[in-house]
Amino acid sequence: MSAQSERRRKARKLRELLDAEGDAVYENVTHLNQGRYDAIERFDEFETLRTEARSIKEDAVENLPSLIETLRESVEENGGSVYVADDADDATRYIREVAEAKDARTLVKSKSMTTEEIELNESLEAAGVDVWETDLGEFVLQVADESPSHIVGPSLHKSREEVAALFNDVFDPEVPFETAEELTEFARDYLGDRIREADIGMTGANFVLADSGTITIVTNEGNARKSAVTPDTHIAVTGVEKILPSAADLDPFVNLISRAATGQDISQYVSMLTPPVETPTIDFENPDEPLGSGDAEREFHLVLIDNGRLAMRDDDQLRETLYCIRCGACANSCGNFQHVGGHAFGGETYTGGIATGWEAGVEGLDSAAEFNDLCTGCSRCVNACPVKIDIPWINTVVRDRLNGEATPSDLEFLVEGLTPDAEGTVTPQKRLFGNFGTLARLGSATAPLSNWVADLGPVRTLMDRYLGVAPDRELPTFQRETLVDWFDSRRPRAPNATATRKVVLYPDAYTNYVLVDRGKAAVRTLEALGAHVELATPIESGRAPLSQGMVDTATRQAEAVASDLAPYLDSSFDVVVVEPSDLAMMRREYGKLLDDETHARLSEHSYDVMEYVFGLLSNGADPAALAAPDEPVAYHSHCQQRTLGVETYTEAVLDDLGFDVVTSDVECCGMAGSFGYKSEYYELSMDVGAELADQFADASDRVVVASGTSCTEQLTDLLARDVTHPVELVAPDEAP
Amino acid sequence: MSDTDTQLFASSLAAIDVPLTRTDTAGFASTIDSLVTGPAVGVPLHLDGVSLDDTVVQTPPTPRLLREAETGVTGVGHAIAEHGTLVIDSDDAGTEPVSLYPPTHLAVVRESDILPDVASATDSVGERFAAGKSSIFATGVSSTGDMGALVKGVHGPKHVEVVLLTDQ
Numbered sequence: 001m002s003a004q005s006e007r008r009r010k011a012r013k014l015r016e017l018l019d020a021e022g023d024a025v026y027e028n029v030t031h032l033n034q035g036r037y038d039a040i041e042r043f044d045e046f047e048t049l050r051t052e053a054r055s056i057k058e059d060a061v062e063n064l065p066s067l068i069e070t071l072r073e074s075v076e077e078n079g080g081s082v083y084v085a086d087d088a089d090d091a092t093r094y095i096r097e098v099a100e101a102k103d104a105r106t107l108v109k110s111k112s113m114t115t116e117e118i119e120l121n122e123s124l125e126a127a128g129v130d131v132w133e134t135d136l137g138e139f140v141l142q143v144a145d146e147s148p149s150h151i152v153g154p155s156l157h158k159s160r161e162e163v164a165a166l167f168n169d170v171f172d173p174e175v176p177f178e179t180a181e182e183l184t185e186f187a188r189d190y191l192g193d194r195i196r197e198a199d200i201g202m203t204g205a206n207f208v209l210a211d212s213g214t215i216t217i218v219t220n221e222g223n224a225r226k227s228a229v230t231p232d233t234h235i236a237v238t239g240v241e242k243i244l245p246s247a248a249d250l251d252p253f254v255n256l257i258s259r260a261a262t263g264q265d266i267s268q269y270v271s272m273l274t275p276p277v278e279t280p281t282i283d284f285e286n287p288d289e290p291l292g293s294g295d296a297e298r299e300f301h302l303v304l305i306d307n308g309r310l311a312m313r314d315d316d317q318l319r320e321t322l323y324c325i326r327c328g329a330c331a332n333s334c335g336n337f338q339h340v341g342g343h344a345f346g347g348e349t350y351t352g353g354i355a356t357g358w359e360a361g362v363e364g365l366d367s368a369a370e371f372n373d374l375c376t377g378c379s380r381c382v383n384a385c386p387v388k389i390d391i392p393w394i395n396t397v398v399r400d401r402l403n404g405e406a407t408p409s410d411l412e413f414l415v416e417g418l419t420p421d422a423e424g425t426v427t428p429q430k431r432l433f434g435n436f437g438t439l440a441r442l443g444s445a446t447a448p449l450s451n452w453v454a455d456l457g458p459v460r461t462l463m464d465r466y467l468g469v470a471p472d473r474e475l476p477t478f479q480r481e482t483l484v485d486w487f488d489s490r491r492p493r494a495p496n497a498t499a500t501r502k503v504v505l506y507p508d509a510y511t512n513y514v515l516v517d518r519g520k521a522a523v524r525t526l527e528a529l530g531a532h533v534e535l536a537t538p539i540e541s542g543r544a545p546l547s548q549g550m551v552d553t554a555t556r557q558a559e560a561v562a563s564d565l566a567p568y569l570d571s572s573f574d575v576v577v578v579e580p581s582d583l584a585m586m587r588r589e590y591g592k593l594l595d596d597e598t599h600a601r602l603s604e605h606s607y608d609v610m611e612y613v614f615g616l617l618s619n620g621a622d623p624a625a626l627a628a629p630d631e632p633v634a635y636h637s638h639c640q641q642r643t644l645g646v647e648t649y650t651e652a653v654l655d656d657l658g659f660d661v662v663t664s665d666v667e668c669c670g671m672a673g674s675f676g677y678k679s680e681y682y683e684l685s686m687d688v689g690a691e692l693a694d695q696f697a698d699a700s701d702r703v704v705v706a707s708g709t710s711c712t713e714q715l716t717d718l719l720a721r722d723v724t725h726p727v728e729l730v731a732p733d734e735a736p
Numbered sequence: 737m738s739d740t741d742t743q744l745f746a747s748s749l750a751a752i753d754v755p756l757t758r759t760d761t762a763g764f765a766s767t768i769d770s771l772v773t774g775p776a777v778g779v780p781l782h783l784d785g786v787s788l789d790d791t792v793v794q795t796p797p798t799p800r801l802l803r804e805a806e807t808g809v810t811g812v813g814h815a816i817a818e819h820g821t822l823v824i825d826s827d828d829a830g831t832e833p834v835s836l837y838p839p840t841h842l843a844v845v846r847e848s849d850i851l852p853d854v855a856s857a858t859d860s861v862g863e864r865f866a867a868g869k870s871s872i873f874a875t876g877v878s879s880t881g882d883m884g885a886l887v888k889g890v891h892g893p894k895h896v897e898v899v900l901l902t903d904q
């Protein structure tokens with residue numbers, strides 16, 4: 001398939017899912033996301049417990065081999081058995097053998113993604129065992145013969161009306177089902193019968209305690225409790241990474257998991273079963289004998305699945321995926337996921353941001369390839385994850401590995417000269433967007449010609465076909481006079497003797513070549529508040545290649561930026577950054593690309609421009625030196641800026657200066673760097689953006705400002721209005 | 737247990753719509769009889785001076801009673817004040833299925849068994865696990881959102897009520 005038809009296939013699939021499932025997914029996922037925000041807002045210990053949970057998981061995965069042995073001893077001492085399955089086939093074979101030995105005809109299950117991963121239901125059905133999913137969401141999918149669209153709410157892509165239509169069709173009730181109550185009651189009774197007659201009960205596990213053999217299952221419906229204790233034989237299937245040392249480690253997880261997943265302070269049932277359980281056997285065929293009569297005995301099998309996990313443990317980049325407690329918060333907080341759901345943003349089994357890590361680890365890179373691009377690196381999931389997994393980084397690493405696997409394209413020549421490094425198999429599309437800085441330099445040097453050429457219809461058609469640049473997207477207009485040109489021309493660089501602070505402003509590629517006005521405004525503002533300003537060399541931060549998974553190129557650029565800024569830091573300059581995605585590089589991602597000391601120094605001394613303005617004003621600078629408010633403002637902060645928690649400074653400065661400000665409240669504008677430029681993602685990007693446009697629909701009398709370049713471009717396209725940076729609101733005019 | 741824990745437990749229960757009835761050893765049997773509607777099944781309580789033998793609640797549990805009883809009456813190991821959680825300790829009398837199968841679970845809680853938070857409860861269940869035993873933190877009623885709206889009462893009870901023994 002040519003690259004263009006592959007992009008068209010992806011675009012079509014996304015469009016179909018947006019139409020078919022988008023509304024239900026959006027309603028349910030944003031509801032869960034808001035629930036999480038509210039639950040964490042009222043929970044002071046969130047950060048402390050995240051740190052604790054993270055460190056427990058780090059240690060547990062580090063000590064996994066010995067924990068597995070401890071667990072085996074505990075379970076065997078309790079009278080159960082443990083089987084560590086190397087892969088899916090090994091696991092399903094063992095479980096089939098247990099079923100055969102018990103002469104089992106039916107098996108009831110509580111929800112378990114791990115059994116989806118090993119395709120257990122298919123395997124058991126083939127062996128003649130009837131399998132029933134007792135979690136209502138899973139049951140809906142079983143009836144519909146569909147795959148889960150979300151780790152926690154597997155059927156949340158279906159509305160009540162759709163479930164009712166499905167059940168009316170399949171079960172043909174005398175009075176058609178309509179309400180959620182009727183559907184629930186029917187499913188409960190139907191599955192109640194299945195549970196009572198089942199030969200085997202199967203559960204997953206959220207946590208397994210090594211020193212006692214206790215499995216912990218977190219649910220709301222009560223089906224796991226019933227499935228575990230009603231049949232005499234209980235099989236628990238779970239990944240090896242779920243093992244914790246002991247009950248002493250449970251507290252942070254019990255406190256975090258439901259808050260992160262659904263916004264509940266605690267789930268209805270946290271079942272901590274040490275099987276075979278003491279609960280007497282229940283024989284519904286002898287209804288009047290007390291429980292435990294007869295000679296039936298309880299039997300327990302714990303099947304621990306490796307299936308790539310121990311190799312992930314040895315993989316320095318993928319390892320932290322194993323800390324995942326599968327709460328789904330990374331999916332819920334993701335703008336793209338909120339709109340398309342897990343049938344697009346997911347692989348064979350897993351869905352959402354962390355699915356890339358799981359799929360790459362347990363299924364292989366190919367399974368991650370299909371959806372990995374849907375992570376735009378906006379980082380909104382980073383603060384949501386209860387075990388502090390750097391989910392965008394996992395996506396970047398997998399993208400980098402996928403780049404390395406791709407076969408070189410015969411269209412390489414189109415982007416010749418754009419990749420000054422070894423990443424030779426990156427697609428032309430990724431190379432184009434990964435080398436934005438070079439492109440911008442060329443575009444600026446040849447402006448306005450470059451802008452006219454780029455806007456020509458035939459050129460856009462070719463760009464779509466060969467490079468995957470969406471034809472409907474406005475392209476950036478390169479400025480002939482760069483920020484550096486302007487700065488050099490404006491006056492001799494004499495140190496400002498009275499300056500209270502020394503600032504080196506980082507001219508990112510957009511500020512230097514495209515949105516030059518915001519750079520000028522930043523310089524004027526900082527100077528007006530008494531700072532001495534110099535410009536750093538315009539070297540790309542590495543954000544653009546990083547977003548395309550070009551980690552080597554990003555690292556080289558990060559090193560160049562760091563060595564350019566080092567002398568300034570030596571002379572006590574502060575680094576001020578206009579573009580939030582570049583500030584996020586310095587504060588967050590450089591931690592992966594540079595040595596710890598270089599990163600720590602840069603991170604500590606780099607500031608968002610409005611954060612810095614806030615600091616200067618708080619330290620006595622005179623606000624009268626800035627422009628007075630003349631218009632009300634609608635402000636959209638940038639996703640990565642919010643992850644860093646610095647958007648509040650923009651709002652505070654505007655407030656303090658007397659601006660009338662309304663702010664947006666969406667996870668992401670949908671543009672996310674190059675994402676919205678790509679032909680295959682343009683429609684999804686606009687769909688995500690529509691939410692933002694709605695929020696500003698009433699703001700036609702307000703000047704629209706945005707901190708990020710992407711958001712500026714997206715808002716400009718969505719609202720067909722000029723959008724500027726907040727610093728342009730407060731900047732004084734240039735002194736004559 | 738402290739007075740603050742008891743107050744917090746009461747307000748947490750109120751927040752999740754779980755009715756609380758206070759009684760003491762002397763008033764226990766009549767309180768249970770007044771709360772139970774329809775056929776009820778229970779497990780022996782192992783509490784000083786109170787017993788289900790003096791009530792309408794039937795023991796020991798049978799599969800038929802699990803299916804047909806309207807109410808299941810059990811004791812609990814502990815309760816967690818901050819969430820209104822009942823720590824249901826599984827045992828060989830059948831506390832787990834009796835608290836799970838009937839549409840209403842009536843839980844008998846001694847005031848002295850109220851713990852402040854999850855951390856103190858995981859400490860206490862840790863000892864049980866070491867002895868091969870199981871416990872469940874049950875908070876409120878069974879529920880699901882999987883059918884397109886929040887519905888109470890799925891595989892577990894639709895109603896939960898607490899009887900608090902204030903003199904134990």
Ligand code: SF4
Nearest residue numbers: 324325327328330385
């Ligand atoms: S990566 Fe973190 S946020 Fe995502 S499902 Fe796993 S634990 Fe939850």
